[in-house]
Amino acid sequence: MKIEQFIVDGSETIRVALQKMNEGGQGFIAVYREVKVYGIITDGDVRRAILQGVDLGEEVSSIANTRFRYLEAFDRQKVEEIFAHTPVRHLPIIQEGRLVEVIFEEAFFLEEGESGNQQAVLDVPLVIMAGGRGTRLYPYTKVLPKALVPVHGRPIIEMIIDRFKEYAVNSVFISVNHKAGMIRAYFEDVQQEDIGIHFFQEDHPLGTAGALRLMKTSLDRDFFLSNCDILVKTDYREVLDFHRQNYFAITIVGALIHHRMPYGVCRIENGGTLIDLVEKQEHDYLVNTGMYVVSPRVLPLIPEGVALDMNELISLVQSAGQRVGVFPIPQNAWLDIGQLDNYNHLLEKE
Numbered sequence: 001m002k003i004e005q006f007i008v009d010g011s012e013t014i015r016v017a018l019q020k021m022n023e024g025g026q027g028f029i030a031v032y033r034e035v036k037v038y039g040i041i042t043d044g045d046v047r048r049a050i051l052q053g054v055d056l057g058e059e060v061s062s063i064a065n066t067r068f069r070y071l072e073a074f075d076r077q078k079v080e081e082i083f084a085h086t087p088v089r090h091l092p093i094i095q096e097g098r099l100v101e102v103i104f105e106e107a108f109f110l111e112e113g114e115s116g117n118q119q120a121v122l123d124v125p126l127v128i129m130a131g132g133r134g135t136r137l138y139p140y141t142k143v144l145p146k147a148l149v150p151v152h153g154r155p156i157i158e159m160i161i162d163r164f165k166e167y168a169v170n171s172v173f174i175s176v177n178h179k180a181g182m183i184r185a186y187f188e189d190v191q192q193e194d195i196g197i198h199f200f201q202e203d204h205p206l207g208t209a210g211a212l213r214l215m216k217t218s219l220d221r222d223f224f225l226s227n228c229d230i231l232v233k234t235d236y237r238e239v240l241d242f243h244r245q246n247y248f249a250i251t252i253v254g255a256l257i258h259h260r261m262p263y264g265v266c267r268i269e270n271g272g273t274l275i276d277l278v279e280k281q282e283h284d285y286l287v288n289t290g291m292y293v294v295s296p297r298v299l300p301l302i303p304e305g306v307a308l309d310m311n312e313l314i315s316l317v318q319s320a321g322q323r324v325g326v327f328p329i330p331q332n333a334w335l336d337i338g339q340l341d342n343y344n345h346l347l348e349k350e
Contacts, residue, residue, distance in 0.1 A: 039064030
């Protein structure tokens with residue numbers, strides 16, 4: 001572990017710290033001030049800042065948590081107690097004011113041969129939409145349905161299910177249409193332990209939201225909804241808690257994407273007169289990852305047998321006076337293989 005990858009100076013912007021956090025891949029950064037640890041930030045701190053409308057151009061020290069748990073030396077028993085009895089997932093070891101090590105909950109319990117904190121159990125079903133033709137992934141989807149396109153040697157739909165199995169989700173509903181027989185056959189050959197898989201057949205393409213109408217009588221509580229061509233690495237318990245605590249009808253899991261314009265942008269007025277020239281503008285966007293938490297109270301709003309996409313359902317929900325939320329995650333916590341360029345780039349990295 002190179003400890004420098006988990007350190008940022010407090011005078012840097014939140015945007016820079018988030019980029020470094022993404023590169024580290026652990027959702028943790030120590031914030032330094034005058035060559036000593038001033039505080040820490042986690043992906044949760046950044047999420048709260050985004051939800052509060054904080055400008056990502058502000059200094060990262062402005063959102064740093066200065067009252068955090070740490071150890072001065074590694075103590076196995078203390079580490080186990082902290083991870084088992086507190087929500088802490090990143091435990092820094094600080095000596096003479098300097099960060100010398102970071103203990104991450106998941107890695108710690110894997111080394112111990114244990115499963116870690118047992119609080120993350122979700123008594124909710126998972127719905128996966130696998131009925132699309134996957135035309136953006138041609139030529140791969142000329143042979144395989146999008147849900148069975150492999151990532152690191154395994155179909156992406158199986159990887160989605162495995163992520164939720166970590167949270168003891170034991171009921172999965174899959175909507176199928178295009179090449180439905182191949183998807184059914186795959187799960188007949190590959191046994192999924194401790195989980196029930198149920199298929200719903202679309203007679204014609206119904207869109208992500210339209211297919212939910214088929215499952216109306218099976219979905220009697222909040223459920224996760226995922227496209228079949230994305231992976232999201234985040235704490236699903238936090239997503240569900242966020243959804244319920246705010247009484248949202250739908251919660252969109254949104255990835256924070258930073259875009260830097262590589263060109264100068266000309267602003268003109270009538271007649272072509274230049275107002276100003278802005279060099280290399282930077283913008284941050286929360287984009288829809290294709291994962292949601294949905295309340296069953298929205299299902300009656302879906303017309304029967306009609307194709308309906310999620311953006312259309314969201315409009316119906318808002319028109320009915322119900323609230324829709326957004327749960328932000330870092331860009332590197334989202335893998336989208338639904339675009340051919342993204343998938344080819346992923347294959348090149350293997």
